[in-house]
Amino acid sequence: SRYAGRAHPSACGLLAHSLLDRGVQEQARDLSSKIKQRRKDKAAKYTVPIAKVEGLSEKDVFGVVSSGKRHKKHWKRMVNRPCFVGQDFTRKAPKFERFIRPMGLRFTKAHVTHPELG
Structure with missing residues (x-):
């Protein structure tokens, strides 16, 4: 209704300044999650099962x-x-x-x- 007869701004490739960095943020999030996962995998290599011990009163x-x-x-x-x-x-x-x-x-x-x- 607002854009009747005109092309939508996103269709023209026009984006607001706040939306321009969205791709960069997603890449950074992916990179940080990969680093966290790698750190977890490295730590999991040295884990040993701990026996269940009953607590004392x-x-x-x-x-x-x-x-x-x-x-x-x-x-x-x-x-x-x-x-x-x-x-x-x-x-x-x-x-x-x-x-x-x-x-x-x-x-x-x-x-x-x-x-x-x-």
């Missing part, structure tokens, strides 16, 4: 530590199982420490064995 893992003058505060927890801590792990001050990790149960290296890694 909070009662088994943590013990309640009472604190305060009358031992009424029960917000501290003592870790009863070995746990992994990173190289940059530093303890908080004992007064503010919510989870107490004993030195004997702290591991900085993960001891992992897997039959497929051989």
